[in-house]
Amino acid sequence: MTDQPTVQPKIQLRDVAKSFGRKVVLDGVDLDVGVGESVVIIGGSGTGKSVTLKSILGLLTPDRGSIKVDGEEVIGMSTSDREEVNHKFGMLFQGAALFDSLPVWENVTFGLLAQKRCDRHEAHDIAIQKLAMVGMNADVADLMPSELSGGMQKRVGLARAIAADPEIIFFDEPTTGLDPIMADVINDLIVKVTREVGATALSITHDMASARKIANRIAMLYEGKIIWQGPVDEIDNSGNEHVDQFIHGSAEGPIQMAVRA
Amino acid sequence: MNPLQAIGRVVLKFLATTGRLMTFMALAMSHVVRPPFYPRIIVRQMIDIGYYSLPVVGLTAVFAGMVLALQSYTGFSRFSAEGAIANVVVLSITRELGPVLAGLMVAGRIGASLAAEIGTMRVTEQIDALTTLSTNPMKYLVAPRLVAGVAMFPLLVIIADIIGVFGGYLVAVYKLGFNPANYLQNTWDFLTAEDVNSGLVKAAVFGFIVTLMGCYHGYNSQGGAQGVGRATTNAVVSACILILCSDYILTEMFFAK
Numbered sequence: 314m315t316d317q318p319t320v321q322p323k324i325q326l327r328d329v330a331k332s333f334g335r336k337v338v339l340d341g342v343d344l345d346v347g348v349g350e351s352v353v354i355i356g357g358s359g360t361g362k363s364v365t366l367k368s369i370l371g372l373l374t375p376d377r378g379s380i381k382v383d384g385e386e387v388i389g390m391s392t393s394d395r396e397e398v399n400h401k402f403g404m405l406f407q408g409a410a411l412f413d414s415l416p417v418w419e420n421v422t423f424g425l426l427a428q429k430r431c432d433r434h435e436a437h438d439i440a441i442q443k444l445a446m447v448g449m450n451a452d453v454a455d456l457m458p459s460e461l462s463g464g465m466q467k468r469v470g471l472a473r474a475i476a477a478d479p480e481i482i483f484f485d486e487p488t489t490g491l492d493p494i495m496a497d498v499i500n501d502l503i504v505k506v507t508r509e510v511g512a513t514a515l516s517i518t519h520d521m522a523s524a525r526k527i528a529n530r531i532a533m534l535y536e537g538k539i540i541w542q543g544p545v546d547e548i549d550n551s552g553n554e555h556v557d558q559f560i561h562g563s564a565e566g567p568i569q570m571a572v573r574a
Numbered sequence: 575m576n577p578l579q580a581i582g583r584v585v586l587k588f589l590a591t592t593g594r595l596m597t598f599m600a601l602a603m604s605h606v607v608r609p610p611f612y613p614r615i616i617v618r619q620m621i622d623i624g625y626y627s628l629p630v631v632g633l634t635a636v637f638a639g640m641v642l643a644l645q646s647y648t649g650f651s652r653f654s655a656e657g658a659i660a661n662v663v664v665l666s667i668t669r670e671l672g673p674v675l676a677g678l679m680v681a682g683r684i685g686a687s688l689a690a691e692i693g694t695m696r697v698t699e700q701i702d703a704l705t706t707l708s709t710n711p712m713k714y715l716v717a718p719r720l721v722a723g724v725a726m727f728p729l730l731v732i733i734a735d736i737i738g739v740f741g742g743y744l745v746a747v748y749k750l751g752f753n754p755a756n757y758l759q760n761t762w763d764f765l766t767a768e769d770v771n772s773g774l775v776k777a778a779v780f781g782f783i784v785t786l787m788g789c790y791h792g793y794n795s796q797g798g799a800q801g802v803g804r805a806t807t808n809a810v811v812s813a814c815i816l817i818l819c820s821d822y823i824l825t826e827m828f829f830a831k
Contacts (some may be wrong), residue, residue, distance in 0.1 A: 428708050
């Protein structure tokens with residue numbers, strides 16, 4: 314037997330397309346994310362990174378194509394099956410998206426409480442453990458999200474994303490809006506907690522420093538398609554001038570920003 | 575643009591919005607009856623919608639009753655029919671002014687706050703976050719608020735009825751010199767269960783309208799702070815208009831014989 318067993322990717326996208334009105338955002342995206350891998354999608358603003366993520370999460374329905382999670386097609390799934398699949402997911406939102414009516418500890422354990430995996434008495438202690446994983450003290454647990462700084466909110470968001478031991482964690486622009494030092498702290502935490510939880514990670518970012526730090530593999534999205542993907546150490550020798558322009562952050566090159574004259 | 579095109583565009587937009595609203599309403603109602611339920615949130619919303627609206631509703635009702643007594647005195651004294659004032663006050667309050675004024679006031683208070691709260695949750699991705707945390711946002715956000723609205727509005731209106739009649743009594747007795755015992759006797763004699771019940775049914779419908787409009791506009795808001803502002807305005811305006819429309823339809827159903 315010389316045949317390699319086909320390893321099933323954790324997430325598989327095939328020919329995923331999505332338009333809003335006449336604007337084509339995704340135009341046939343193909344992407345595999347292997348088990349335990351950390352893939353970062355890079356690309357400029359408005360290239361469809363968020364739409365890709367939201368399509369996988371089921372917040373948007375693509376116009377065509379297939380999205381499989383653990384080999385299971387999730388497009389067109391019933392709402393209750395979809396909720397089962399979403400149990401595998403954790404997500405860190407760009408603005409942290411903490412529930413501002415709930416204290417920090419209830420934010421962190423929200424998913425666990427919703428799945429009835431713990432009661433409210435245990436939840437407080439669990440929240441303190443999860444907060445410790447992202448380097449936060451127990452006394453933060455009883456604060457409200459509005460009392461925290463942006464970087465602290467991101468950390469709580471991260472604690473919330475990992476609280477239900479997800480198999481896949483999504484990171485939406487994890488470092489946007491943070492100072493460079495706090496951004497690096499968050500990057501380190503992302504690497505650390507995904508390893509500890511043993512999760513597969515899919516991130517989107519336009520911050521190359523962050524991408525280099527958290528990725529095993531990088532994929533670049535441009536004009537609705539993945540134009541290049543490869544291991545993170547090959548990004549500097551991609552041979553793709555779009556990628557080169559993006560990672561060097563230069564205004565000159567094949568990518569033309571829509572700037573009003 | 576061709577004027578016919580403009581008309582067509584408006585009609586299409588209206589039909590599309592109506593369709594979206596109906597779908598939203600059907601989905602929300604289906605979540606009201608399917609578990610899991612969120613009793614903790616329902617209670618919190620009941621306190622917010624019911625208890626904290628009491629001052630607004632009470633003040634509205636007491637002045638409505640007072641002005642009603644004063645105005646009907648001006649009219650009825652011309653026919654020496656002052657005895658009918660108690661009758662007019664209690665019927666107007668229980669049938670119309672109680673539910674409608676309370677509905678409009680609470681539409682301003684609750685419709686706006688629901689739209690702003692849910693709208694902000696939408697634009698800050700908190701609604702998306704709910705979905706990723708195994709929680710259906712329709713079930714968690716919308717259904718408990720609808721239940722609380724439908725449950726609390728009739729209670730508010732009972733209180734508005736009592737305070738409104740009391741307002742009429744104050745003016746009639748202390749300003750117009752009526753005999754207190756006679757006035758109360760007149761009020762009680764003319765009141766039928768149907769007057770009060772029709773008002774309470776109206777209140778339940780208005781509670782549904784106000785919370786539905788607040789949730790619908792908030793849930794579908796987009797485009798940052800400005801979008802939330804627009805959602806808030808639309809929630810209050812549409813709730814008020816729908817309250818007045820449905821008030822006519824319900825009155826027609828109850829009393830047209």
